Amino acid sequence: MTVTLRLYAGLRERAGGDRLEVDLPAGSDVGGLRGAVAKACPALAPALPSCRFAIADEFVADSAPVPPHVPIDLIPPVSGG
Amino acid sequence: MKDDFRIVDGALDPAAAFEAVRDPACGAVATFVGTVRASNDGRSVLRLEYEVHETMARRQFARLAAALRERFGVHHVAVHHRRGVVPVGGASVVIAVAAPRRQPALAACTEAIERLKRDVPIWKKEIFPDGHRWVEGS
Numbered sequence: 001m002t003v004t005l006r007l008y009a010g011l012r013e014r015a016g017g018d019r020l021e022v023d024l025p026a027g028s029d030v031g032g033l034r035g036a037v038a039k040a041c042p043a044l045a046p047a048l049p050s051c052r053f054a055i056a057d058e059f060v061a062d063s064a065p066v067p068p069h070v071p072i073d074l075i076p077p078v079s080g081g
Numbered sequence: 082m083k084d085d086f087r088i089v090d091g092a093l094d095p096a097a098a099f100e101a102v103r104d105p106a107c108g109a110v111a112t113f114v115g116t117v118r119a120s121n122d123g124r125s126v127l128r129l130e131y132e133v134h135e136t137m138a139r140r141q142f143a144r145l146a147a148a149l150r151e152r153f154g155v156h157h158v159a160v161h162h163r164r165g166v167v168p169v170g171g172a173s174v175v176i177a178v179a180a181p182r183r184q185p186a187l188a189a190c191t192e193a194i195e196r197l198k199r200d201v202p203i204w205k206k207e208i209f210p211d212g213h214r215w216v217e218g219s
Binding site: 013057058075077079081 | 115131132133134136137138140162173174194197198199200201202203204205206215216217218219
């Protein structure tokens with residue numbers, strides 16, 4: 001399946017765009033997605049260990065399943081305040 | 082409960098956050114105002130630019146307020162955060178927490194800014210005289 005990731009802030013700048021399409025075997029979990037992102041976009045690889053993923057506005061663990069047809073947010077370490 | 086979460090494109094007014102939470106049942110309103118510092122890590126900062134994932138930020142503000150209510154017994158929480166360009170000296174965030182007494186209000190206000198800096202999807206870009214940098218983590 002193809003997953004659409006939405007990129008923010010420094011990640012968008014590193015990737016050169018605000019979307020990233022990643023191919024992934026059906027039934028993958030978020031941890032698998034993390035690995036696939038590093039391969040699909042090597043510019044993001046150094047930042048990935050400190051990033052979190054979010055689905056439907058909630059953070060998700062690496063053990064969570066990746067749902068089909070839902071955009072997934074890649075959240076770099078936040079710096080509000 | 083009258084929580085008040087705002088993502089604001091213009092200047093912040095700390096009094097607005099205070100007005101949003103004050104309550105005759107509460108004897109304390111603790112506030113925190115974050116402002117833009119003129120330097121960071123030895124570099125001169127001209128201004129900051131804030132990016133906000135708005136729907137998720139609102140969800141996380143609500144979680145933050147629920148956690149403060151459960152842990153400290155506070156009544157109301159206001160968080161107003163800037164988006165876009167904020168000049169040096171300008172306010173980037175205002176938090177106001179109302180509670181019956183001062184100790185829980187002050188403790189909850191501290192916890193609120195710490196949680197915001199950890200879990201709310203907002204990012205700042207520092208603009209220097211010779212470039213810029215997205216801040217990751219704080």
